[in-house]
Amino acid sequence: xxAPLPVRPLLHFTPPKAWMNDPNGLVYxxxxxxxxxxxxxxxxxxxxxHWGHAVSRNMIDWQHLxxxxxxxxxxxxxxxxxxxxxxDSSGLFDGQPGLLLFYxxxxxxxxxxxDYEQDQCIAYSCDKGRSWQKYAGNPVIxxxxxxxxxxxxxxxxxxxxxxxxxxxxxxxxxxxxxENLLDWSLCSEFGEHQGSHTEGPxxxxxxxxxxxxxxxxxxxxxxVGVGAGKDSWGSFTQYFIGDFDGTHFHNENAPDKVLLxxxxxxxxxxxxxxxxxxxxxxxxAWINNWLYANKIPENGWRGMMTIPREIRLVATTEGVRxxxxxxxxxxxxxxxxxxxxxxxxxxxGGQLALTMAQESIKPVHGSISFAMxxxxxxxxxxxxPEQPDLTFRRTDSGLIMSYQRAGQNGDDAFDRFxxxxxxxxxxxxxxxxxxxxxxxxxxxxxxxxxxxxxLTSLQLCQSDVVxxxxxxxxxxxxxxxxxxxxxxxLG
Ligand code: FRU
Numbered sequence: 222x223x224a225p226l227p228v229r230p231l232l233h234f235t236p237p238k239a240w241m242n243d244p245n246g247l248v249y250x251x252x253x254x255x256x257x258x259x260x261x262x263x264x265x266x267x268x269x270x271h272w273g274h275a276v277s278r279n280m281i282d283w284q285h286l287x288x289x290x291x292x293x294x295x296x297x298x299x300x301x302x303x304x305x306x307x308x309d310s311s312g313l314f315d316g317q318p319g320l321l322l323f324y325x326x327x328x329x330x331x332x333x334x335x336d337y338e339q340d341q342c343i344a345y346s347c348d349k350g351r352s353w354q355k356y357a358g359n360p361v362i363x364x365x366x367x368x369x370x371x372x373x374x375x376x377x378x379x380x381x382x383x384x385x386x387x388x389x390x391x392x393x394x395x396x397x398x399x400e401n402l403l404d405w406s407l408c409s410e411f412g413e414h415q416g417s418h419t420e421g422p423x424x425x426x427x428x429x430x431x432x433x434x435x436x437x438x439x440x441x442x443x444x445v446g447v448g449a450g451k452d453s454w455g456s457f458t459q460y461f462i463g464d465f466d467g468t469h470f471h472n473e474n475a476p477d478k479v480l481l482x483x484x485x486x487x488x489x490x491x492x493x494x495x496x497x498x499x500x501x502x503x504x505x506a507w508i509n510n511w512l513y514a515n516k517i518p519e520n521g522w523r524g525m526m527t528i529p530r531e532i533r534l535v536a537t538t539e540g541v542r543x544x545x546x547x548x549x550x551x552x553x554x555x556x557x558x559x560x561x562x563x564x565x566x567x568x569x570g571g572q573l574a575l576t577m578a579q580e581s582i583k584p585v586h587g588s589i590s591f592a593m594x595x596x597x598x599x600x601x602x603x604x605x606p607e608q609p610d611l612t613f614r615r616t617d618s619g620l621i622m623s624y625q626r627a628g629q630n631g632d633d634a635f636d637r638f639x640x641x642x643x644x645x646x647x648x649x650x651x652x653x654x655x656x657x658x659x660x661x662x663x664x665x666x667x668x669x670x671x672x673x674x675x676l677t678s679l680q681l682c683q684s685d686v687v688x689x690x691x692x693x694x695x696x697x698x699x700x701x702x703x704x705x706x707x708x709x710x711l712g
Contacts, residue, residue, distance in 0.1 A: 227518050227520045227662065233664060234505075238522050241258050241523065242267065243490035244256060244492050245301055248303035249494050250350070254278070255350055257272045257322070289353045290344055295359060298324045302492065304376070305495065322353065325370070325373065341370075372426060375495075385428070386399070387443070388426070392423050394443065409469045416459050417457075417479045425490045428443050429442055431533065433536055455511055480542070480543075483506075485667075485675075487678050488506045492506075503530065503532070506527045506677070507527075508524075510638075525664060530546060531547075532545055545672035547659060559707055589695070593652050593701050594700035596615060608625060609696070622644070622645045624667075625641075626641050655671060665678050
């Protein structure tokens, strides 16, 4: 036993039992947020893929529903998306609005690991997602003649009046379009010599348009998962900023520029909700990495999702970037106790440890902002008392952020890739930090400087034990000025 048995998180979605990976089919319909997920209800490791299903009105409190899709003679049900067919374009809903799922059927076709084929299929529901029919005309896009062909993301493209599907194909994304959601034609392919091409396949694309905050105009964002290759970083999520004209995606950055949606290890297969109210763009990701996903400690269930996050586009000195924040529902739906962080100037050159206002409490959601003078350093202890999770240093060349995660409970043997530490320069010529965090059983999520930097990590310690010992939150040397912050603890 490497670590204490994991305790269920209080705020993060976990499956009722057994194995879970990617979020699938995110859609809002009739007051409910639907969350489907890659699910193997019979095992604790990845296996024949089903679509598990849950609904929520606030994206924090979830109600589990019956499994929506089961493997069949076409194969397993791999990842995909969902839409509301408002005007019955598909003709499957008798003139009424209905829900459609797009998924990849995955079939083994021989005895070697690479003997498989994949095609794109549909399932539909006329009862708000409570029961699902697979479409009799499946597949809607047949096997193409190469292997990795999966994870359909379907959106409505207002300007061209077409449904668009983004599909991961080897290490590129193909765009298809359709008028009736059943017949699809190929428009273009994006990705050769663009972004990151490690060994792993590209997976789980997402595509959406957002206004640039404080600026004029909008941008299209193409999000692409990069599957685990043999290198030690494993699976991660990149994104491209540019324009989508209805048939082609145009990257506005240099082709070799790699933008990351998260800089830590455990943020994968992110997807956004279709049809979210008020034009909100809300995403959720699987907190895991294919490097060790099948090996992390389990306790009858394995795998968890992030806190849902709202995505914005922020103009920076280096170009437009994604900014993330936890959905405000996180703070609204619970009985929180609030503990203000001590505010004010810290002695120049002195050392100061800020302690939590209460003892033995669980800091689940907090924020702090501070300005840093040259030479100052801040250590933040958010998950354990012995080692800071995050360090900020103001050096001559700017602000450097360091993240460190140990193999916890004195054991690094769980997986040699689990312990990690890295330094990240903050891009803007900024001398101040805003930090928001969510620390729950099994994970730590950090959003820095308007969420332009996100660090999402599994934490294998049992948080309850840690929290009992947690006195310090922050140790400062040199001059900083705290400009705001609070912690909210589940009361
Ligand atoms: C991403 C992924 C998808 C695939 C699914 C299978 O994590 O590999 O590409 O559809 O998981 O469970």
